Amino acid sequence: MKKIPESSGKNEIDCGSCVSKGCTSCSTSNSNSENHDPTLFTRRNFGRTVLAASAGAFLAGCANPSKEAALVAKPDSLAAKASSDNAVVQLKKGPIMTTLAEFYKMGPGPSSSHTMGPMRITYDFFQRISKLPEEKLKQATSLKVHLFGSLSATGKGHGTDRASLAGLLGKSPAECPPQFLDELANNPDKAYKLTVGPASFNLTLKDVIFDATKGEFHHPNTMTCKLLAGTTVIYELEYYSVGGGFIEWKGYTAPEKGQPKYPFQHAKELKKYLIDDNIPLGKLLLENELSVSGKSEKEVWELLDQVTEVMLRGVDTGLMVESVLPGPIKLHSKAMAMQQMLKISNKGAAGKAITGVASYGFAMGEENARGHIIVTAPTAGSAGIIPAVLKSLRDLNTPVGKIREGFLAAAAIGYLCKHNATLSGAEGGCQAEVGVGSSMGAAMIAQALGEGPKVVSNAAESALQAHLGMTCDPVAGYVQVPCIERCAYGAVKSWTAYCIASEEVPEERRVDLDTTIAAMALTAREMNSKYKETSEGGLAVSVVLC
Numbered sequence: 147m148k149k150i151p152e153s154s155g156k157n158e159i160d161c162g163s164c165v166s167k168g169c170t171s172c173s174t175s176n177s178n179s180e181n182h183d184p185t186l187f188t189r190r191n192f193g194r195t196v197l198a199a200s201a202g203a204f205l206a207g208c209a210n211p212s213k214e215a216a217l218v219a220k221p222d223s224l225a226a227k228a229s230s231d232n233a234v235v236q237l238k239k240g241p242i243m244t245t246l247a248e249f250y251k252m253g254p255g256p257s258s259s260h261t262m263g264p265m266r267i268t269y270d271f272f273q274r275i276s277k278l279p280e281e282k283l284k285q286a287t288s289l290k291v292h293l294f295g296s297l298s299a300t301g302k303g304h305g306t307d308r309a310s311l312a313g314l315l316g317k318s319p320a321e322c323p324p325q326f327l328d329e330l331a332n333n334p335d336k337a338y339k340l341t342v343g344p345a346s347f348n349l350t351l352k353d354v355i356f357d358a359t360k361g362e363f364h365h366p367n368t369m370t371c372k373l374l375a376g377t378t379v380i381y382e383l384e385y386y387s388v389g390g391g392f393i394e395w396k397g398y399t400a401p402e403k404g405q406p407k408y409p410f411q412h413a414k415e416l417k418k419y420l421i422d423d424n425i426p427l428g429k430l431l432l433e434n435e436l437s438v439s440g441k442s443e444k445e446v447w448e449l450l451d452q453v454t455e456v457m458l459r460g461v462d463t464g465l466m467v468e469s470v471l472p473g474p475i476k477l478h479s480k481a482m483a484m485q486q487m488l489k490i491s492n493k494g495a496a497g498k499a500i501t502g503v504a505s506y507g508f509a510m511g512e513e514n515a516r517g518h519i520i521v522t523a524p525t526a527g528s529a530g531i532i533p534a535v536l537k538s539l540r541d542l543n544t545p546v547g548k549i550r551e552g553f554l555a556a557a558a559i560g561y562l563c564k565h566n567a568t569l570s571g572a573e574g575g576c577q578a579e580v581g582v583g584s585s586m587g588a589a590m591i592a593q594a595l596g597e598g599p600k601v602v603s604n605a606a607e608s609a610l611q612a613h614l615g616m617t618c619d620p621v622a623g624y625v626q627v628p629c630i631e632r633c634a635y636g637a638v639k640s641w642t643a644y645c646i647a648s649e650e651v652p653e654e655r656r657v658d659l660d661t662t663i664a665a666m667a668l669t670a671r672e673m674n675s676k677y678k679e680t681s682e683g684g685l686a687v688s689v690v691l692c
C-alpha cells in the first residue's frame with residue numbers, strides 16, 4: 147500500500163501485535179501488505195464474534211460454555227475460509243534493508259499501531275511546535291488531537307488517548323515512566339501544564355478527541371494535531387499510524403537508505419559470508435547496519451544499550467507489580483508471585499531455571515498488557531520473549547559486548563523471517579510472532595554465549611520449528627490470553643533450542659533455517675483465517691467471559 151519511511155522509525159515491518167477490537171492497524175504493516183489486508187476482515191468481524199460468543203455463554207449458563215459458544219460464535223461464511231489471497235512473502239525481492247531502529251521500536255503497549263504509533267506522533271508534533279517562531283508560539287492557547295477511523299473506534303481500549311497526551315506533554319515514547327502513563331489513565335480530568343517557549347497552557351485527556359470513525363481517510367489510522375490561538379489554527383499536521391509503531395504524515399517522503407555491505411536475502415547467503423569467507427556474524431551485521439542506516443558505530447551501540455535498558459526496566463517493573471490486567475478478561479498477573487515462589491521452591495534446578503525464565507516472560511508480557519513501555523521484538527504481542535532471554539543472560543553475567551552481539555543475531559533472524567515469510571499474527575498466526583520471537587531468542591543466546599554461526603542458525607531453526615502452525619486466537623481480542631503465557635513459553639523454548647543446538651553435531655541437523663522459514667510462510671498461506679488474529683477461532687471462541 148505505502149512505502150515505509152525510515153527516519154520516523156518506518157520501514158516495511160509490520161505491526162502484528164494489535165488485536166484489540168475493531169483495529170485495522172496492521173493493514174499496512176506487513177511485508178506484503180500491498181495486496182493483502184487481513185486485519186480489515188479481522189476487525190470487522192470481531193465484534194460479531196464476541197457478541198455471538200457472549201450469547202453462547204448466556205445460553206449455556208456459563209456452566210460449560212465452550213462448545214456452545216464455539217458453535218454460536220462460528221459465522222457460516224467464515225467456517226472454512228482459507229486465506230488463499232494471503233501472499234505472505236513480498237513479491238519484489240532484494241537484499242534485506244531493515245535497520246535496528248526500525249526493528250526494535252520502543253513505546254507503550256499494548257498495540258504498536260494504536261498506542262505506540264499515536265504517542266510517537268504526538269511526541270513528533272511536540273518537537274515540531276517547540277521549533278516554531280516565538281511570535282507564533284506567543285499566540286498559542288491550546289492543543290487538540292483528533293483521532294479518526296480505527297484510532298477513534300478502538301482507541302479507548304488501547305489507551306490511545308493517554309499515550310497521545312503523554313507525547314503532547316513532551317514525554318519520549320522510549321523513556322516515559324510507567325507511573326506517568328498510569329497517572330494519566332487514573333486521573334482523566336486532571337489538567338497538566340505544558341510550556342512551549344513563551345506559550346503555556348493546560349492539557350487534559352479531553353484534548354484528545356475521539357472523532358469520526360468512518361470517512362474518506364488517507365489511512366485507517368489517521369490523526370490530526372493542531373496548535374490553536376482561540377479557535378484559529380496556528381499550526382496543523384495530519385499524521386498516520388501505519389502499523390508496527392511506524393508513523394507518516396501528510397507530504398511524507400521516505401529518506402534514502404544505503405546499500406548493505408554484505409547483501410543477503412536468505413540464511414544460506416548469510417552463512418556463506420560467515421563460514422566460507424570467515425566473517426564474524428557480529429561484524430557483518432554491524433557493518434550492514436552502518437551502511438544501510440548511515441549511523442555511526444557509537445550510535446548503533448547507544449541504540450542497543452537503550453533497548454537493553456528499556457527491556458530490563460520492563461522486566462524488573464513487571465516482577466514488582468501484582469494486579470488485575472486491564473480489560474474484560476480480568477486476568478491476574480503472575481510474574482511477581484512466580485519470582486517470590488522461586489525463593490522457597492523445591493522444584494529442583496530444572497524447575498527453578500524454567501520458572502525464573504518464564505517469570506521474566508510473564509513480567510514483560512504483563513507490562514505490555516498494562517500499556518507500559520515495551521520494545522517490539524518482533525512485535526508487541528511477543529515482546530516478552532527477548533527481554534526474558536536478555537534478563538537470563540544478564541543473570542549469567544554475560545558481558546555487554548556479547549549482549550549487543552546477541553541483539554544483532556536476534557535481529558538477523560527477525561529480518562530473515564520478515565523478508566521471507568511474515569512477522570504478523572494477522573498474516574501468519576502466532577508462529578509469526580511468538581515463533582519468530584523464540585527463534586530470535588535462541589539465536590541471541592547462542593551468539594551471546596560464543597557459539598559459531600552453525601549453532602546460532604540451528605538454534606534459531608529449532609525454536610522456529612517448535613512453533614510451526616501455532617495459531618493466533620486472542621481471547622476477547624486483548625493481547626493477554628494466550629499471548630502473555632506464550633511469551634513465557636517462547637523464552638523457555640529459546641533456551642531449549644539453544645541447549646539442543648549446542649549439544650548436537652551441527653552438521654547433522656537435517657533441517658536448515660531457510661527451509662523452516664519457508665515452511666512457516668507456506669503454513670501461513672494455508673492457515674484458515676479464523677486463526678489469524680480474527681478472534682474467530684480456537685481459544686477466542688472457546689473461552690467465554692462471564
Ligand code: SF4
Pocket residue numbers: 162163164165527528570571572575576577579580617618619620625626627628629632679
Ligand atoms: S496470539 Fe500470538 S500472534 Fe496473536 S496477538 Fe497474541 S502474541 Fe500476537
